[in-house]
Amino acid sequence: MNTAAPSLGRWGQFGRLLAWISDLRVAIGLLLVIAIASGIGTLVPQKEDGALYHRVFDGKPWLGLLNGDAILRLQLDHVYSSSWFLALLAWLGLALILCSWRRQWPALQAALRWIDYRSPRQLSKLTLAETLESPDPRAELTALQTLLAVRGWQLQPAEGRLAARKGVLGRVGPLLVHTGLVVLMVGAAWGALAGQRLERYLAPGRELELLSRRGDSQLTVALADFRVERDPAGRPEQFRSQLELSDGKGASLGAYEISVNHPLRFRGLTMYQADWSLAAIGVQLGKSPILELPLQPFPQLGEQVWGIVLPTRPDGSEPVLLTASNEQGPITVYSAEAQVIGSLSPGGPAVDIQGLPLRVASVLPASGLLLKRDPGVPLVYAGFAIALAGGSLSLVATRQLWAVAEPERGRLHVGGLCNRNLTAFARELPQLLAELRSTPQQG
Template sequence: MKRLIAWISDLRVAIGLLIVIAACSGLGTLVPQKESAELYHRVFDAEPWLGLFNGEQILALQLDHVYSSSWFLALLAWLGLALILCSWRRQWPALQAALRWIDYQTPRQLSKLTLAETVVCDDPSARLQRLDALLAAKGWQLQRHPDRLSARRGVSGRVGPLLVHAGLVVLMVGAAWGSLGGQRLERYLAPGNELELLNSRGESQVTVTLKRFGVERDPAGRPEQFRSLLRLDPGSAAQAETHEISVNHPLRYRGMTLYQADWSLAAVQVQLGKSPILELPLQSFPQLGEQVWGIVLPTRPDGSNPVLLALSSEQGPITVYSADAEVLGSLIPGAEATEIEGIPLKVAGVIPASGILLKRDPGVPLVYGGFGIALLGGALSLIATRQLWAIAEPSAQKLHVGGLCNRNLTALALELPGLLAAVG
């Protein structure tokens, strides 16, 4: 068991785990996450990912939800266990050792230290007292004995590695909790439509209503920004709030985050001859292009001779195709009617839909807290722990001084002569 614990807590194993987890995290950016099974079969069955994995294999290996997959969470648990064991076996004993005072009692012991100097003087005891006062004024901690002293500074730096490990463990717990207990919902809303969100008990938590949605385009007609004006009603009209979200500007509300994720076309308003304006739903036609929507309309009372209205923007144009895929004409929203297959056809307008992504991640406070703890530990780790000992030898008229430092030993080596000169 001891050998197993030693192997798990080995630094090389922890570094290897970090590399593996980083590589696996990259898979989540390369493979679409949490999509429908049909999408993975449609995209990867014809062209396997990396030439190796088709849709069925991606689903079997849980690559469709990497960050919440059992094997990824197992890697996080392994790394967390390695950090805990390393802290317990190495960092905690090192901190305890740093907090214990070391009392060197003979000049011979000081001579073996990395930094050691001997000063010949008439009154070593008086010089030792002046060194004591000088170190105390500079903020050193002191432990005094007759004719000798021990001093240290920067012991808080020894807490740093322990805090870094603790922060990483808290961060991974938060990430795992968010993956297992978080929620993700993506819906398309047309202006005027609403979405009711329920809590874990099935009770209404908030109603999200899309009041306005707009697509900002560049002069070439390409989408640049999407903006949605949302009304959030938690059940009381007095508490209802109105907020705007856009790409890269999400809204955080009662533990949820609402993102402007996508857009689509919801419906088209058409008029056939002298009929009332009809609002007809559009559907996606991926076989015609990545962002192409359309609707099939019959041109005869018996439903025969259908035509397809296809468009890729709420601004138009709308291309009309016959059943034989021939272009019959082009319509502009808001323009006058155009005769198609003997029927005047007018498009009064196109209604876009906002793609809103809602996320609830209960692990976010732990993730941010873990980052904060790890950053604090990293900052403390930069503090050098300095130790200094001095022994007065009146019979030989000598003052022996020695020192150690866990990092930046050169700075202590440069400071030591200055201290001795200041008390001389």
């Protein structure tokens, strides 16, 4: 007995631990923490280069507390794939599984078992109970059985008594909700751990080669054309990219168009039209051939401003800055003293800039492509579907009814229970009995 007591104590502690993990209050707390973490993931830029967090948050810490080092150390730069966020999902999933195992599954099993009330005294203790005076209780019991069968109730008749139920499927709802949430979290964790994400800017005529984990070419994405559709005021309304796909051997896999809110899904890979930029500018200096030069962003001049510094003398002196905010122009020219000294139009004539004829032949826009491979998406969708189905079934009220005939006293005793919307069932039961009493009179 001395050796058994510590063992029983350990099992008791383990049982208390399981009860605490599956406690509803703990699950609600976890949901709140996960919701707050998801909000942080929305507010803090995700999966950017580490230098960006130092540049943005070192001078002005986030919430006045977290600088770039703290954000990187706490894994706030990749919240949804961080170890602590995945641990929260695992904890919540375990809590739901334990709750389903300890509570929902036994509740479903209990709901599927028929309860046989044999005496009027048992029925009198139910939430809803009625007693009908009847010259022939057994005949009325048979009539009640027929009436309930017509209305779709499940029946279990016995000698002198009847058990009936309706809406038992609603008891499956909570279990399905838990199952759906667990499947959803498994899909989210799988996508975070095994998913791939790549964001690139491509200019027309350029291509992007996607490699497998072993370094083999899997897919080549070439940008055939890119268009920015603008409103009459010149504001961007839609971006469209014409893509040409080919396999690792160069065989064509077809041409496709993507635009904002209209991605392409191909062999488990989703390609989004995410953004746009200016890639290059074609300039002609004097009588030189047209030079295609890359543009770079200048955030200090505006949110969407690209530019390039060009020398105007053979020795590299007297440079000028050419800037543009869209592919249509105009191209603004700044001197080394940051003074505006000219304006050029793409495809327009040359303009004298500090004694040098300068012409802009074209401005080449680039398409911002976001490529994502998320193997957990089917599970996430399946989890949503299961949870929604379970939530819908949870709205179905489970009603139970029992009747016992007492011929020696000329009485029919009827009682009922309902797990939700008891008020509606309390109105339905007298109507049911009134219809039962009117049936023989009509016959």
